[in-house]
Amino acid sequence: MIMQGVLLMLHLSSVVVWLGGMFFAYVCLRPTAMELLEPPARLRLWRGVFSRFFAWVWGAISLIAGSGLIMLVQHGFATAPRGWHLMLASGTVMFVIYIYVATGPYRTLSRAVDAEDWKAGAAALNRIRQMVATNLALGLLTIAFATLVI
């Protein structure tokens, strides 16, 4: 049995990195970049921000899924509270959305920035924005499942 406290600590610190990063990007950095930067500088900024942030998110989602599943299995799947099952379901949707962003629109954004195709870059960034907003909302819902549903 791996210690529950250690698993929960890894789980929650990784959730903080992922959700906190998305909150900062969406709520603080995005409006400021819109206000201050023209498309070429803005798209270059986002490519750089995502390339660094996503490296952390790959680690964070691996730890969230790994620690969450171990805790669930150690407790017993069948007797786990309903909130844990809901957390597994919404967490899985969040992982799928993230993997789509990192392997789809983010790669398109990178290629567009290299080619200085600002129109294609802006379209890819808009897709990423929608997905990040969705994942941020799902993240809050998942925390509600984890803490409010028994």
Ligand code: HEM
């Ligand atoms: C594969 C997906 C996931 C699984 C299997 C999973 C499973 C678990 C389990 C078993 C616990 C332990 C609860 C306890 O000991 O009280 C837990 C705690 C928690 N998880 Fe997850 N989780 C997953 C994804 C997520 C995600 C994506 C988030 C947030 C966006 C999240 C947020 C939380 C929170 C806030 C707690 C603390 C709840 C508390 O201790 O009251 N989890 N998770």
